Amino acid sequence: MSRSIGFLSIATGLCFLVAGILFGTLGGVFYLFPQELRDLLPFTKLRPLHVSSIIFWILFTAIGGLYLYLPRHKAKLANKLGLGQYMLLFTAAIAILGCYAVGIFGGREYWEYPPVLGIFIATSFILLALNFYKGLRHKPALEKWPVYRWMWLSGIVFFLFSFAESYLWLIPYFKQNLVRDMAVQWKSYGALVGSWNMLINGSALFVMEKISNDKTTARSPLTFFMFFLGLFNLMFNWGHHFYNLPVSNTIRYTAYLVSMTELLILAKIIWNWRNSLSQAQKYKHLLPYRFFTVADIWILLNLVMAILMSVPAINLYTHGTHVTVAHAMGTTIGINTMLLLASVSYACIKFRNGFSLSQVKLLNRGLYLSNASLLVFWLALIGAGVTKAILQTDNPEIPHAFLMQQLAPWFIGFAASGFGLAAGIILMAGQLLRAIINRRRIPEQNQRQLQTL
Amino acid sequence: MLDRVLGTAIGIKLVYGCLLGCFLFFTAFVYTSEVPETAALPDQELALRGKHIWQEKNCSACHQFYGLGGYLGPDVTNVMSAKGKGEGYVRAILENGTATMPDFNLSVKDIDALVAYLIESDRSGKSGREHFEKDYFGQIHLKDQTNIPQQ
Numbered sequence: 001m002s003r004s005i006g007f008l009s010i011a012t013g014l015c016f017l018v019a020g021i022l023f024g025t026l027g028g029v030f031y032l033f034p035q036e037l038r039d040l041l042p043f044t045k046l047r048p049l050h051v052s053s054i055i056f057w058i059l060f061t062a063i064g065g066l067y068l069y070l071p072r073h074k075a076k077l078a079n080k081l082g083l084g085q086y087m088l089l090f091t092a093a094i095a096i097l098g099c100y101a102v103g104i105f106g107g108r109e110y111w112e113y114p115p116v117l118g119i120f121i122a123t124s125f126i127l128l129a130l131n132f133y134k135g136l137r138h139k140p141a142l143e144k145w146p147v148y149r150w151m152w153l154s155g156i157v158f159f160l161f162s163f164a165e166s167y168l169w170l171i172p173y174f175k176q177n178l179v180r181d182m183a184v185q186w187k188s189y190g191a192l193v194g195s196w197n198m199l200i201n202g203s204a205l206f207v208m209e210k211i212s213n214d215k216t217t218a219r220s221p222l223t224f225f226m227f228f229l230g231l232f233n234l235m236f237n238w239g240h241h242f243y244n245l246p247v248s249n250t251i252r253y254t255a256y257l258v259s260m261t262e263l264l265i266l267a268k269i270i271w272n273w274r275n276s277l278s279q280a281q282k283y284k285h286l287l288p289y290r291f292f293t294v295a296d297i298w299i300l301l302n303l304v305m306a307i308l309m310s311v312p313a314i315n316l317y318t319h320g321t322h323v324t325v326a327h328a329m330g331t332t333i334g335i336n337t338m339l340l341l342a343s344v345s346y347a348c349i350k351f352r353n354g355f356s357l358s359q360v361k362l363l364n365r366g367l368y369l370s371n372a373s374l375l376v377f378w379l380a381l382i383g384a385g386v387t388k389a390i391l392q393t394d395n396p397e398i399p400h401a402f403l404m405q406q407l408a409p410w411f412i413g414f415a416a417s418g419f420g421l422a423a424g425i426i427l428m429a430g431q432l433l434r435a436i437i438n439r440r441r442i443p444e445q446n447q448r449q450l451q452t453l
Numbered sequence: 454m455l456d457r458v459l460g461t462a463i464g465i466k467l468v469y470g471c472l473l474g475c476f477l478f479f480t481a482f483v484y485t486s487e488v489p490e491t492a493a494l495p496d497q498e499l500a501l502r503g504k505h506i507w508q509e510k511n512c513s514a515c516h517q518f519y520g521l522g523g524y525l526g527p528d529v530t531n532v533m534s535a536k537g538k539g540e541g542y543v544r545a546i547l548e549n550g551t552a553t554m555p556d557f558n559l560s561v562k563d564i565d566a567l568v569a570y571l572i573e574s575d576r577s578g579k580s581g582r583e584h585f586e587k588d589y590f591g592q593i594h595l596k597d598q599t600n601i602p603q604q
Contacts, residue, residue, distance in 0.1 A: 034525065034553040042555060043525055044511040105511040109522060112511050144462035150469070165480075176501065178577050179488040182519065187483055221459035228459075228468055235476040243593055244585065245519050246578035248486040254479070256592060313587040320520030320528060320580075396583040397536055400527035401552075 003351060005082035006067030010344055011436050012090060013060030014429045020053030021422045028415035048100045048112040054332060056093045058196050061340045063128060065203035066152060068347050070135045078131060085127035092120035108169065108185060115167060122163055129156045146218035147227050151202030154231060158195035162188045183247045190238025197336070204339040207288055207346045229265060233258055240310040244319065259310030266303050287349070287360060291342030294371050298334025302327060317393065323385030330378050341428060348435040359431045370424025373417045380413030489577050496569045503570025506563050515554070519580045526554060530580035533571050540568060
C-alpha cells in the first residue's frame with residue numbers, strides 16, 4: 001500500500017508506546033503512594049491514559065506494518081485512503097487522551113472515553129478495510145493466499161465487528177441487565193484483543209518468511225490448522241474471563257472446552273522447541289530475529305499460564321487478582337510488543353537505511369534490560385496475585401486496606417522493575433524512531449545489520 | 454486429511470465460512486440467553502442513572518464487578534449485602550471518599566443512583582470465591598443456585 005504512511009503510522013505508534021510506558025510507570029508509583037498521590041495523579045485518569053496509549057501503540061504499529069507489507073495499488077487512491085485512515089485514528093487517539101487528562105469519561109473499562117469518539121476509530125478501520133481490499137484486488141493472487149493475509153483479513157473484520165459489539169451497551173436491551181451487559185462486553189473485548197493479535201501475528205509471519213526465505217511455511221496445511229485454532233479461540237474462548245458471572249452454562253462450558261484446545265498450540269511449541277533453538281542460533285545475528293526469540297519464550301510462559309487460568313477450578317483463585325494483570329502484561333509486552341518491535345526493526349532495515357553499529361548496541365541493551373525487568377515485573381505481579389488469593393480464601397471478609405498492606409512488598413517489586421522496563425523500552429523506541437526519521441545513508445563499515453537481510 | 458482440507462484454497466474458505474457461521478450463531482445465542490432478571494426492580498431507572506455515573510467517574514479504574522475492573526479498590530458486586538457493610542457504609546464512603554479514594558463531590562441524587570446500581574449488582578448474583586464449589590470436571594458452580602438461569 002503506501003510506504004510513507006506506513007512509517008508515519010509506525011512512528012506515531014512508537015510515540016504512544018513511550019507515552020504508555022511512562023503512564024504505566026506512574027501507575028506503578030501510585031500503587032506505592034496511593035494516599036499521597038490520590039488528588040495529584042488520580043488513578044481514574046492514569047489507568048486509562050496508560051491502557052489507551054498502549055492500545056494505540058499496537059493499532060498504529062500493526063496498521064503501519066500492513067501499509068508496508070501489502071501489495072501497492074494505485075498510488076493516489078492508496079495514499080488518500082491511508083492518510084484518511086491515519087488522520088481519523090490519530091484524531092481519535094489525541095481526543096481520547098485529552099478527554100482522560102481533563103477527566104471526561106462516559107465509556108467503559110478500556111474504552112472509557114465518551115462513546116461518540118468511537119465513530120472515528122470505526123471509520124478509520126473501514127478505510128483500512130477498503131485499502132486492504134483494493135490492494136489485494138489490484139494484484140490478485142495466482143496461488144492460494146499465505147496464512148498471514150488471512151490473519152490480516154481476520155484482524156480487520158473482527159476488529160470492526162467486535163468494536164461495534166462493544167457499544168451494544170448503548171441499547172436498552174443490553175444496558176438494562178448488568179449480567180447480559182457484562183457478558184457481551186467481555187465477549188467483544190476477548191475478540192478485540194484476538195483481532196489485533198491477528199494483525200500482529202500476520203506481520204510477524206510475513207517477516208519470518210522474508211528472513212528465512214522459506215515460502216512453504218506460511219502456506220502449509222499445519223500452519224493453517226494453527227491459524228484456525230487461534231481463530232476458533234478468538235471466537236469462542238472469551239467466556240473464561242467470567243466463569244463466576246451467572247450466565248448460561250453453555251457459555252461457561254464452551255469457554256472451558258475451547259480454551260483447552262490451546263494445549264495443542266502448547267504441544268506444537270514444545271515439539272518444535274529444538275528446531276526453534278537451532279533456528280535461533282542460525283539467525284541470532286539478525287536484529288528482528290532476536291525479538292522473535294524473546295517473544296517465543298514469553299509465548300511459552302504465557303500460554304502455560306493462560307491454560308491454567310482457563311481451568312475454572314484454578315480461575316476461581318486467580319480471577320480478580322494480579323495474576324490476571326501479570327498475564328495481560330506478559331502478553332502485551334512480552335509477546336505483542338516484542339513482535340511489533342521485530343516488525344519495525346525489519347522495516348527499518350528493509351525500507352530505510354538500517355542501523356549503525358552503535359544503534360544496534362543500544363537496541364540490544366534495551367532488549368536485555370526490558371526483558372530482564374519484565375521477568376521481575378511479571379513474577380512480582382504473580383506473587384501479589386497468589387498472596388491476595390491465599391489471604392482472601394483464608395478470610396473472605398478481610399478488609400481491603402489490610403489486604404493491600406500485605407501486598408506492598410510485591411508492589412515495590414513491580415514498581416521498581418517498571419522503571420527498568422520503561423528505560424529498556426524507551427531506549428529501543430528512541431533508536432527505532434531515529435532510524436525511521438534519519439534518511440542519511442549509514443557509512444559502509446557500519447552496515448553489517450543491513451547486509452544481513 | 455489435513456492436507457486435503459487445508460491444502461487447497463477452497464478447503465480453507467470452506468473452513469473459514471463454517472467457523473464464521475458457528476460464531477454468528479453462538480453470538481445470537483449469547484445475546485438472547487437467559488440471565489438473572491434484575492430489570493424488574495422497582496428502582497430500575499435510578500439504577501441506570503447510577504450506571505451512567507459509575508461510567509462518568511470511571512469507577513471501574515479501581516473497582517470491580519464480578520472480579521472485572523481495576524484492583525486498587527475492592528470488588529463491589531455484593532457490597533450491599535456483605536457482613537459489616539451495606540447501604541450506610543456505601544453512602545458514607547460515597548459522601549466523603551477514603552484515604553485512597555477521592556471525594557467525587559457527589560450530590561445526594563447521584564449517591565441514591567449509585568446505591569440503586571449497587572443494589573442491582575448485588576441481586577444479580579455472587580462474586581466471592583467462597584460462594585462457589587468445584588465439580589469433578591473442574592467447572593465451578595454457585596452453592597446457592599437461585600440466581601443461575603435455568604437451562
